[in-house]
Amino acid sequence: MLKIKNLHAGVEENEILNGINLEVNPGEVHAIMGPNGSGKSTLAAVIAGKEEFEISEGHIEFEGEDLEDAAPEERAHKGIFMSFQYPVEIPGVSVTNFIKTAINESRKARGEEEMPANKMLKLIREKSELLEIDRKFLSRSLNQGFSGGEKKRNEIFQMAMLEPKLAILDETDSGLDIDALRIVAHGVNKLRSKDNAVIVITHYQRLLDYIIPDFVHVLQEGKIVKSGSKDLALELEDKGYDWLKDEVVPQ
Amino acid sequence: MGSKHTENIDLREKLVSSFLAFQSHVDVDHPVHDIRSEAIRNFEIKGFPNRKEEAWKYTSLGKLQKIDFSIFPKKVNALEYSDVKQYFLHEMDTYKIVFIDGIYSSYLSETTHDGVDICLMSAALTKPIYEPIIELYFNKAAKGEDSLTSLNTAFSKEGAYIYIPKSKAPIKPIEIIHFATGKESSLMLQPRNLIIAEENAELQIIERHQSLTSNDVLTNAVTEIFAAKNSIVDYYKVQNDSSNASLIDNTYISQKQGSAVHVHTFSFGGNITRNNLNFYQDGERIDSTLKGVTILNNKQHVDHHTLVHHQQPNCESHQDYKGIYADKATGVFNGKIIVDEVAQKTNAFQQNNNILISDDATINTKPQLEIFADDVKCSHGCTIGQLDEEALFYLRARGIPRKEAQALLMYAFANNVLESVRIPELKLRINKLIAEKLGVHLGFDL
Structure with missing residues (x-):
């Protein structure tokens, strides 16, 4: 589904990603861990198509297509979703209207009809129940005055509504208390299927107790220095990141 | 375009000499006529403002003065409601005072004298029954040295007259709409509005100037609003005119104790739009609110000049103007706040935020604070940014x-x-x- 080959990317002269190789197949959950500044969020943003970052070498393929020239909205239309670490506040636009717009723009781009209102309502009800979101919450302005936990839950609600093929969760666990974490993780797990994949980006192992990864990768200085099973996350929790400093994954 | 550009005409001269002809159409024995005569003298001396004056630094009326405008409405032009329905707030029931090329259209209007007066300035300026009110209020807030206000005063004859007696409120909002049909190749309009809300009265007004043509239109409007004790006035200005229509809006608001006046200005189009919005607080516990959304593109130009004069203690003013400028559009925001020495405990807030979405768009924004009292809260801020x-x-x-x-x-x-x-x-x-x-x-x- 997603193939990243020898990806070098950065801002102007400053290279942040230093030759990333990663393959994600349908049905898999990958966790990407690493210390602050290792390039985790950059990797997520580059996959989602943030134009601030320039790819100097290597490429990203999604379902066999090179993503290089695809705008962020085109990637979204193909089924790539990124849950933001810092979701943006949009006063005057309700959560419901925002998600309606997002869904119908994607449908439009795929040459489909707009989703009928009753179907949309049903979907909103179903997904908001899954994430234990109050109806009143849905008529509030998007992210405006939301607590950290509400913002993250709202991100996963959007993900549930959009049903992406590939979901990238960028530090979704930061700012969540244990109850919110459980709800968010439950939401993500409910949406897992053999056809879609999830990349969980996190600093801590905690979220991985709830969203069990098939693979764990450690990112350091813009490179994946170690890959392993879910046990690697526990090891990292125990030992920290320093012991991996000199590791290099064989190409 | 249909406008005539002639090198030799001088709009000021034309206006001044037209005053003689104008006099034959109005009652020169009415007390208001002395005010008109004095006003034309002031305009004759001062003429149109030019860019050497600080207040007109960014807005030039030079090109407009080269157009040979018709100064008096010549003939009665009709419009079908179905053709102009979109410009009315037709989703709801409203009172309507409608003018076509400067002449009142009874066909499109809905006025009333049922407990409140929602009618015409031409009636208020001629019928004896209105004389005491006219004497008390006419030109009392707009008096002063401003030459364009004087020009309007000199030719004041028609517009909206609204009088809401004590503790009354009209049952529905009032729309004041001016249409220009383009039957004249270029037309200058000078509507004069007088709005009086007596003690505890309440009203809502929506004002709109709409050109239906690509011919040149220049409107130099003056509106006086008197808000008596504890009255509430909501005034909405919708400025979304065609690209050859220019508007100079001079609005003067005089507020008494405990009154609240909110003016919203929505500037979405037109050639040159100048809004001179002046609030005078004459009493305590007054609330003055000035809000604006400006969205411009092409070569449109909007200049907001606001003034809030705090003359008494314990009052508030809130200004919040947002601007979005694309293409080669230009905007001006100049917000002046004066706090007199006696006006202690004033709370004056001013904010002007702008987004430029093109490299060729311009905004000039300037707060102007003159504070003579020491126990006041005044805040102001302006931002210019991109998305x-x-x-x-x-x-x-x-x-x-x-x-x-x-x-x-x-x-x-x-x-x-x-x-x-x-x-x-x-x-x-x-x-x-x-x-x-x-x-x-x-x-x-x-």
Whole structure:
């Protein structure tokens, strides 16, 4: 589904990603861990198509297509979703209207009809129940005055509504208390299927107790220095990141 | 275009000499005529303001003065309601005072004398029954040295006259609409409005100038609003005119104790638009609110000059203007606040935020504070920026294309000014105008 080959990317002269190789197949959950500044969020943003970052070498393929020239909205239309670490506040636009717009723009781009209102309502009800979101919450302005936990839950609600093929969760666990974490993780797990994949980006192992990864990768200085099973996350929790400093994954 | 550009005409001279002809159409024995005569003298001396004056530094009337405007409405032109329905707030019932090329249209209007007077200035300036009120209020707030106000005063004859007696409120909002049909190749209009809300009275007004032609139109309007003790006045100015229509709006508001006057100015189009909005607080516990959303493109120009004069203690003023400028559009915001020495415990707030979405767009923004009292809270701030790239990326990552995402962010930027619009139908209408102006269909009613 997603193939990243020898990806070098950065801002102007400053290279942040230093030759990333990663393959994600349908049905898999990958966790990407690493210390602050290792390039985790950059990797997520580059996959989602943030134009601030320039790819100097290597490429990203999604379902066999090179993503290089695809705008962020085109990637979204193909089924790539990124849950933001810092979701943006949009006063005057309700959560419901925002998600309606997002869904119908994607449908439009795929040459489909707009989703009928009753179907949309049903979907909103179903997904908001899954994430234990109050109806009143849905008529509030998007992210405006939301607590950290509400913002993250709202991100996963959007993900549930959009049903992406590939979901990238960028530090979704930061700012969540244990109850919110459980709800968010439950939401993500409910949406897992053999056809879609999830990349969980996190600093801590905690979220991985709830969203069990098939693979764990450690990112350091813009490179994946170690890959392993879910046990690697526990090891990292125990030992920290320093012991991996000199590791290099064989190409 | 249909306008005649002649090198030799001088609009000032033409106006001054037209005053002689004008006198034969009005009652020169009426007390108001002395005021007119004095006003034309002031205009004759001063002429049109030019860019050497600080207050007109960024707005030039030079080109307009080269146009050979018709100064008097010549003939009665008719319009079918179905052709202009879109310019009315037709989603709801309203009183309507409608003018076509400067002449009152009884066919399109709905006035009343039932407990309140919602009618015509021409009646108020001629019928003896109105004389005491006219004597008390006419030109009392607008008096002064401003040459364009004087010009309007000199030719004051027609416009809206609204009188709300003590503790009364009209049952529905009042629309004041001026249409220009283009039957004249270029037309100058000078409507004069007088609005009086007596103690505890309450009213809502929506004003609109609409040219239906590509011929040149220049409107030099003066509106005086008197808000007596504890009255509430909501005034909405919808400026979305065609690209050859220019407007100079001079609004003077005199407030007494405990009154609240809210003026919203929505500037979405026109050639040159100049808004001179002046508040004078003459009493305690007064609330003056000035809000504006300006969205311009092409070569449109809007100049907001506001003045709030705090003359008594314990009053408030709130100014919040948002501007979005595209293409080669230019904007001006100049917000003057005067706090007299006696006006202790004044709370004056002013904010002007702007987004430039093109490298060729310009905004000149300037707060002007003259504070002579020592126990006051005055805050002001202005920002000029571009759309937040991070926010744009967020929306695009959800599948919303760049153009729609930009529009959504601009809408969000302007939104808080809309929150205080107290007529839901109008709010919806403004939302639609904003979406239209931003050139997007967002798939839902904002």
